[in-house]
Amino acid sequence: MNQYVAVTAEEAAIPRDGVIKLHGAEAFEGMRKAGRLAAEILDALTTFVVPGVTTGEIDDLVREMTLKGGGIPATLGYRGYTHSCCTSINHVICHGIPSDKKLRDGDIVNIDVTPIVDGWHGDTSRMYLVGDVPTKAKRLVDVTYECLMLGIEQAKPGNRIGDIAHAIQTHAEAHRYGVVREFCGHGLGRLFHDAPEVVHAGRPGTGPELKPGMIFTIEPMINIGKPHAKVLEDGWTAVTRDRSLSAQFEHSIGITEDGCEIFTASPKGLHKPPY
Helix, strand or coil: CCCEEECCCCHHHCCCCCCEEECCHHHHHHHHHHHHHHHHHHHHHHHCCCCCCEHHHHHHHHHHHHHHCCCEECCCCHHHCCCCCEEEECCEEECCCCCCCECCCCCEEEEEECEEECCEECCEEEEEECCCCCHHHHHHHHHHHHHHHHHHHCCCCCCEHHHHHHHHHHHHHHCCCEECCCCCEEECCCCCCEEEEECCCCCCCCCCECCCCCEEEECCEEECCCCCEEECCCCCCEEECCCCCEEECEEEEEECCCCEEECCCCCCCCCCCCC
């Protein structure tokens, strides 16, 4: 049986070994600020992500915008990671490392940012289409966004993590896509990663019950091919085993009394490509 504990903003930074935190109004306000900065950064990138731009240049811009916005990049120095975002191109599922690699016409790329603002983490990612992208890749991106939003529809008190997972899995598999199991969403707040784990494939009515005050990410990773992933020798980059295209969207949300609040929604309405 899962354990839950109501926490103050100060107690939110304490690791609790799998106990699910129920946050108050101060935490929700902190998450709004962090989430808005994260979303504003991704909004700003919509005109910057074009053929010829390097993922390193994207990383530089993310870092500049994070600092200018009063935040700190959560990934910078996290477990030895030396960049301010993750840039995952084509068959890279997640945790792609920025470099001097140039984006090419037809690529799809996920950019994942997490600014820390006043101690709170705003974790979000979106897909970007680079130049003229093939129809099958655009369709994958569209369906992956739909998976995220269908999962969010299930994020309300009384439901369970399995209800979120089932909504995502059912929609993805209806399109004969694979749902990555090796990575999942997670609790969030003053800790970057906290309980609960938010899986993206599962049975309805299973897993932790959703209660007001829970804060976590939903971030489905969907493959055109089989669901299987592997991590490269750099220890970070996760790719599809069959080299098929992969897409991901991510929001940070908080469970309210009658549903959920999306902290990382785009202020400009730039929710999914084309932007």
